[in-house]
Amino acid sequence: MCNLLRCFLSALLSASIASAAHAPAQASAGGATPSSNGYVGNQVCAACHSAIFNSYAKTPMAHASGTAVENFIPADFVHKKSGVHYRIYADEGKVWLSFERPNDPGVRGKRELLYYIGSGRRGRSYLFAVDGFLFESPVNWYTDRQVWDMAPAYGNASEIPMNLPAFTSCLHCHVSGMQPPVQGTENRYPVPLFSYSGVTCERCHGPGAAHTKGGSIVNPAKLDATRRDAVCMQCHLEGKAAIERPGRHIYDFQPGQQLSDYIRYFVFADQQTHGLGAVSQFEELAQSVCKKKSGESMSCTSCHDPHSEPSAAERVSYYRQKCLACHGGKLGTTHHADQPDCTSCHMPSSLSADVAHTEVTDHRILRQPPISPQLLQNGNTQPTLPRLVRFPDSQKTDEDVRDLALAWESLVNSGMTVAAPETERLLRSAIDKSPNDPAVLSALGYSAQKKGDLGHAHEFYEKALSIDPTLIDAATNLGAIEANRGHLREALRLWQDAFQRAPGQSRIGMNIARLFCDTGQPSSARDYVLRVLEFNPDLPEAKNLLQHLSRPSPNCKD
Secondary structure (H helix, E strand, O other), rough: OOOOOOOOOOOOOOOOOOOOOOOOOOOOOOOOOOOOOOOOOOOHOOOOOOOHHHOOOOOOOOOOOHHHHOOOOOOOEEEOOOOOEEEEEEEOOOEEEEEHHHHHHHHEEEEEEEEEEOOOOEEEEEEEEEOEEEOOOOOEOOOOOOOOEEEEOOOOOOOOOEEEEEOOHOOOOOOEOOOOOOOOOOOOOOOOOOOOOOOHHHHOOOOOOEEEEEEEEOOOOHHOOHHHHHEEEEEEOOEEEEEOOOOOHHOOOOOOHHHHHHHHEEOOOOOOOOOOOOOOOHHHHOHHHHHHHHHHHOHHHOOOOOOOOOOOOOOHHHHHHHHHHHHHHHOOOOOOOOOOOOHHHOOEEEEEEOOOOEEEEEEOOOOOOOOOOOOEEEOOOEEEEOOEEOOOHHHHHHHHHHHHHHHHHHHHHOOOHHHHHHHHHHHHHHHHHHHOOOHHHHHHHHHHHHOOHHHHHHHHHHHHHHHHOOOOHHHHHHHHHHOOOHHHHHHHHHHHHHHHHOOOOOEEEEEHHHHHHHOOOOOHHHHHHHHHHOOOOOOHHHHHHHHHOOOOOOOOOO
């Protein structure tokens, strides 16, 4: 949910700077001692499964993450749009990201890179920490084009995005034994961040501690189709929206469980998108004729061996045999026998619709990709809404209106404003069924606030926070309402608490700084501006306000 941060200030207040968090995390090496959740690491598995261990160690999944010093790619380039010079380099056993804009002394610094994310097959990014809060590097390596460029969605940014939080939704799929963020925060993680680098055996087979003592372990091939597919789906599906269940998180999911007990995915029904997403393989496969005709007997592992990866020389023949296993050897002699690479025609690669410089393989296995708009046009009238359904349980869309309402809300907040009326209707229905759901209450508060109905927005936010005081957006937005009402002490309390737990959210810190500035406390205002610049050193409004506050007699009313 977005923030509405506009206030009119007049009263005198006092406050202190939000306290700093603990030091940056360091990765721990995998070992034989079981962690608190029962994970033991790949080395323990190798004792009995050495052949699989050795082959899996060569796969991209095994190298999906690790410490930056283990695997870094040097960078030295200038982003033309922002004029910022970035470098990634090693120095005295550490890896650093430096940034500077020539002729702008206020934009110059460096961050120690602690972890890498991504095997390098498609690309790689790095993570750094500020006061224990973990952020993504503003620049990524894109393997397909062999270039360094800005992180996805920031190619046209004119400032440095140094405050991109490392969310659990990203980390969950790249690391093993991840520790969840500190309660009430978005991206402050305990030390170490994760127990084991990459995607370990246990991410697909479940915790192995009991198995090392003679107990059983999950074999995905022996699970029912829903639980089997969930093992792959947890990381190879994004859909149009993904909504976690109340009190649940996807990083708590373990193989053998029902993924829908933790998270619900939603997609547009009966439509093709304008392009393939970087993480859409599972959804695409479901659209294929192969999957529709094969039903539950076909899964990701029908074509992919999760324990090994064919070499470049073996790739064509390997996947051709997978196709002929179902379509028969006769097809291989009659259907373009001179072209053994089935995937080049039926699973071509194309540029990702959501990640620059990245190609994705079309898992729809189509003869010819169809062309269909994302929003259906009804003559010359306004575009009509597509049907949003749960995936893969499309028949259970209305089972829980709460998830559908929050899914639509996420699309509206991403720019699909045409869905606002439907979202409002569903949220109203959801609150009737779940009157104490803080996520729904907060969403309704934001909807009311956007419409100027501050009375109802205030009620929704207050109730949401009474149930879950850790909601950062609800507290921030409620603070804006309180400030507009002249309740500045309450606004400050809400904002300071939220900013302490999310110092990377610059707008919260700037609101506090303006409050102090407008109430005649330039010293406190300056402290908060400096705190904002620690996390977001290229924010124009922060730099401008700091310059103003540096005058001999600053007057924030100017």
